[in-house]
Amino acid sequence: MQKIKTALLSYGMSGKVFHAPFLNFHPGFELIGSWERSKKLIHQDYPSVKSYATMEELLEDDVDLVVVNTPVNTHYEYAKKVLLAGKHALVEKAFTTTVAQAQELAALAKEKGLKLAVFQNRRWDSDFKTVQKIISDNVLGEIVEAEFHFDRYNPILSPKQHKETANSGAGILKDLGPHLIDQALCLFGLPQSVFADIRITREHSLVDDYIDILLYYSNFRVRLKAGFFVREAIPSFVVHGKKGSFLKARGDVQEDDLKLGKKPNLDTWGKEAKSKEGILHTEINNDVLIENIPTLQGNYYDFFDGVYNSITQDAIEPVTALDGVHVMQIIEAAIQSSAQKKVIDL
The missing domain is CATH 3.30.360.10 (Dihydrodipicolinate Reductase; domain 2)
Known part of the structure; x- marks a missing residue:
């Protein structure tokens, strides 16, 4: 089974509770690590993964998918950097802070041939x-x-x-x-x-x-x-x-x-x-x-399974960037x- 190497942009409540458990459980994902600015917590739960000191270090690593689970007002900036680095992106809600930002990210992902999903779990x-x-x-x-x-x-x-x-x-x-x-x-x-x-x-x-x-x-x-x-x-x-x-x-x-x-x-x-x-x-x-x-x-596993299929089989994302645009509208x-x-x- 193809492994999707995945990294988180933070390991607070969102990363620890909603993302890491499913990325670790799903056989198609490999949790590579998380960007951690001050508190280094991910090793307490996943000792073998990496704790990145900077976002640049994370994006330069061998990572396929990046979870943008930082504060909402950073989503646009960080998701754009992820896509420009050639990585697939999974962005927490709210997708962005404006419709224009959401539309730009959707267009960029399409231009780059990358998957961009919104975490509407x-x-x-x-x-x-x-x-x-x-x-x-x-x-x-x-x-x-x-x-x-x-x-x-x-x-x-x-x-x-x-x-x-x-x-x-x-x-x-x-x-x-x-x-x-x-x-x-x-x-x-x-x-x-x-x-x-x-x-x-x-x-x-x-x-x-x-x-x-x-x-x-x-x-x-x-x-x-x-x-x-x-x-x-x-x-x-x-x-x-x-x-x-x-x-x-x-x-x-x-x-x-x-x-x-x-x-x-x-x-x-x-x-x-x-x-x-x-x-x-x-x-x-x-x-x-x-x-x-x-x-x-209910099971959020099905969402992550949809993300996996979107990357490995070129299926439609379980929640698309266009869905994110509509919410922002x-x-x-x-x-x-x-x-x-x-x-x-x-």
Whole structure:
């Protein structure tokens, strides 16, 4: 099996929790090392890999794929350097800070004949996969509206300065927003227009921490919300159709398990508790039914498998640069809408 030699641009939470475990587990990847500026931590988990002192040292090494998992406002600069060095790139969300940057990276990757994927791992969450199947099975009839939430209760500012210092990549719109937006676009495609309310709600916060985005489609609407003052969460996925409704709590266990140091597998990984099952209330063949729907298994391994196939078999990336461009288009429209207090046509 061909090995894709892969390096990380940082070994903080993202590298340690979301990337390294799957790169180490998947037989098609070889984790070469990580750029580490001050704290040298990767050797504690992977003693045989390299700790690069500089990005230049990493890019000069025999590396095929580079994971750009640094703060959002560095994604464009670093991803461009990776592509210019002739390496494939996997870029964390948010893909960039502007549409123009996203489009430039997409064009550069195409020009160089390189693969460029965006790490929208939440498409492989158990809860979202279940919602996706309900919609594809058409058991709700014609969709009228959907509402997706990524809610938390956390009024305390993050200790990570890049998240709380006002910069082009900070704020909930470019942190949790890309998850919600990508999931909506994955299900429904690009909307016709966007309306948004973007606010600061935490004391002393310098960055946005509340978003309410309304996507206008021809016959239905999709609302996306995220904030830090939701102590009692409502269902994170609510979909209403002309025949019925589906409600599902956010229940994917992968992030929590990875933070506990659990190692991914292909059998039991990503299975939600039965108590998190969604509720389907609909009409099928003139019979009204209300039932719990078993949750599909989630597994971020499938995303990395898609990246592997894109490089070794020239398949389409599991989340393409164009997908990243589309998310940035919604983000830019949301910023404009909130500032002008009006609907923005795409």
